[in-house]
Amino acid sequence: MLTSPTVPAPTPSTVWLTRGRHTGPTAPDVLRKNLRSLKDAGTLQDFLEVPDAETAEGELVFEARWQVPGDVTVRARLTLGEWSGRGQEWTLVAEAERPWDLRWPSPAAMFWPWDEDAPWGQETVTGGRYADVSALPADDKELRRVLRGAQRDTWTIDLLVHEAMTPDERGRRSLVPLLPPGLHHRVVEHRAAPHQLRTANWALREFGVELPRGGALVLPGSPAPAGYEAADFTVRSVFLDGTHPTELLDAVNRFAALPKPLPDGGEAALAALRDEWRLLTLEEELARERSLVVRYREALEAMTQSRDLYREAAEQAHEALKAYREAAGPGEPAQPAARPAGSPFQQLGRTLERLRETAKGLRPATAEGPREREPAGDEAG
Template identity: 50%
Template structure:
């Protein structure tokens, strides 16, 4: 199991972060097709498809910042820009990664998505996930990094107690998503099997994973959650799992719903609790922090106005660098001329050293002093 490492930095209210796995054969091709279609439809302003090595070498805004490097296991880097609420620009990066060495090949390609808007994020805006991934159940992009867990559907809890506790630990320590456990008081019909995420606002829909406990799992689920997370599983109700370590604003009772009707109707109380939980300060993992930093400092997809500002900034920097080189050249030339003059004073101009004159040594007129005075002038900062 991955180590639980968190940052003291909270996710900004302008950002949307996601991490998952694509189990299909051609994840990058699925992204390209979706980006091309959305740009043609006018949904996206523009997008870029970059090789990670080239992207790191050609970082526009902060070319010397190592955080702009997506890492050696990165396969592809995609950038997209779109507008919401008429004039609010959203910038987003999606990076695909090779599976970790300890994983099986059939466990898919990991992806990390970081998006940020020019103002506080509104959950009713379009989901950044669907700007890169197609909105199709046939494309398996929506798997969590926790094995056996998927977005956009209901995930049944393991029947084995040890497996259940292991799942709870992984979901609360490793996953970037919000995890909700719903207990079925009785086996629901087709309408009741519909995941609650379908009732959520678009941008929140792809941040929630729903787990289901069968009627006979009430006791085992309650025991496992009480032991692992200090929360209770109400029979026929639901609970939103805390993150580990648990945030100061989380109250188990507050995020527990006693009754959820799984009849296809909108579970209003549970949806309200999910939205409330999503608005709580959420600490970023180191990986999430790197993804957001890379988005901010490793951005390539500039608007025409940004390109103009960037070009002007580069002209200023080149002019400053040229001025510094010219100043250094002049200083070196003056130092060389002073050294030659001092040497001529010592040798009499013919390159042959002269013996010191007889009589008491005169410090001010000695050849050594002449050289010292000549070079001393260039040790002063102002020279």
């Protein structure tokens, strides 16, 4: 039988998420030190390292809470994976009390300290760095692998820029820091050298998009978000001379605003943030305890009601069985009960109805019943 594919859940407007890799061996210590420093400075309201007993084997989980302008509370959860030869992968999900504003600080900056050589700022699939320029590999095979990986990964927004000519020092600077802070650790900027245009477009051909010479393209991802048209997110000319790239920045901002499904693994990460949250305020703890009391009371009421229903049904069955035995008399054999089917209440209802009908049939005629007709001969005499 054919089954329809599962449709990914949409990303809520209140949610911000990204992931990456820390290439050094001291990721847990870096997180603890930075979180403690931000709390002491008053940037964070509080943070918590979830005990090992409550996390998956080999994982570390950190939670943090802070406020953004407008007294909006943000809760965030960072999961640090087990160490491998390439480092430790991390996943970060944050949720605010109202729709996310890209002008708010990046949640990644609330967990990790930032500097130019920060070992945590490497994107997971392509290896590109956040808030920096990531040159496409010189090897054609590797170049195609990177672009295909960028297209298929929907955790990040991938921006591809073609250098029409070798840029100077100002042109080699990343354009990502010019975007709102909420995009600094969600956008990866890939740069194609002048001679790589044809190879890049050959790799992109299967996705129906094309990088213009000396221009830029926001990759749609796979699947592309609803409302994506390649022409709307293609910039024909990008001047890498320090000029403010207004058209390019607008294209990235518009793409970030499109509704998108949660990326692969994003639904589980969001569920963990919502269902396994440990960093509670006193008011939140009281509210949770009250909620538990209400749920226990409702469960107890349901159990009590179910018990009363079964008791009432048993009493009715007992009365019906008593009436059946009285009506049958001592000489009538008891009829074997049919094998029950359905729910207990359905079985009991059918049994009661059967017993009532049987009792009616066995009940003797009353004294006021019809008399027997006398023979015709006696009427004639």
